[in-house]
C-alpha cells in the first residue's frame with residue numbers, strides 16, 4: 676500500500692465508529708474482536724499484536740498509563756498496532772508469524788513500522804477533522820495544531836507531523852533537543868520547492884526556537900525568519916514564519932516553519 680492508500684484505509688476505519696474525535700479505539704477493537712491488553716512490560720516495550728490461532732482472535736498489548744507514559748503515546752501505540760491489523764500485507768504477516776513486536780527505532784522492519792505509523796496518525800487525526808479545522812484559509816497555526824492534538828488525544832508532535840503530511844502548503848515541522856535538530860518532516864510542497872532537507876544541525880541563534888529553549892515555558896514563541904537562517908543549501912530565498920514551543924520533556928522544542936508569501940491573509 677502507498678501512503679495515500681494507507682490514509683484512505685485509516686479514514687475508512689475512523690468512519691466505522693462515526694469519525695468523531697477522539698476516535699474511539701476501544702470500540703474499533705471491540706467491533707473487530709481484538710483484545711486490548713494493558714500491562715507493565717518494561718521500558719523498552721512499545722507495543723505488540725498477536726494472533727491467537729486457538730481463539731481465532733487478535734490481541735494488542737500496550738503499556739498502561741503511568742506518570743512516565745502520556746495517554747497520547749498509548750493511543751498512538753494502539754493505533755499503530757491496529758495498522759498492522761488493518762493493512763492487508765501486515766495482517767498476512769501476522770497470520771503467518773503470529774506475533775509482531777513494534778520497535779521505536781524501526782530497525783527490524785522499517786517500511787512496515789513506518790506504514791503502521793502513517794496509519795496511526797491518519798486514524799487518530801482524521802482527514803475530515805483536519806480539513807474542517809483548516810477551513811477556507813487552508814492552513815493551521817501552531818496554536819490550532821495544539822488544540823487539535825488535545826481534542827484528538829495525541830501528542831503535539833504527532834499532530835504537527837500529521838499536519839505536515841496533510842497540508843498542501845510548503846511547511847516543515849522540526850523537533851530539536853538542546854538546540855540540536857533531531858528530526859523533521861517536510862511537506863510535499865516544501866520538497867517540491869527544494870526545501871526538503873535542512874542540512875543544518877543546529878537551530879539559529881536568537882530565533883523563536885532559541886527563545887523557546889531559553890524560556891522553557893508553554894507559551895508559543897513566534898516571529899519572522901527566512902530560508903537562509905534555517906537551510907544550509909539555499910535555492911531561492913524565501914521569508915518564513917517561525918512558531919516554536921517547548922514540549923515540556925527531554926529538553927525538546929517543536930518548531931513549525933511556514934512560507935509567508937503563500938499565505939493569503941498576511
Ligand SMILES: [Zn+2]
Pocket residue numbers: 755756759775776777778787788791
Ligand atoms: Zn509495529
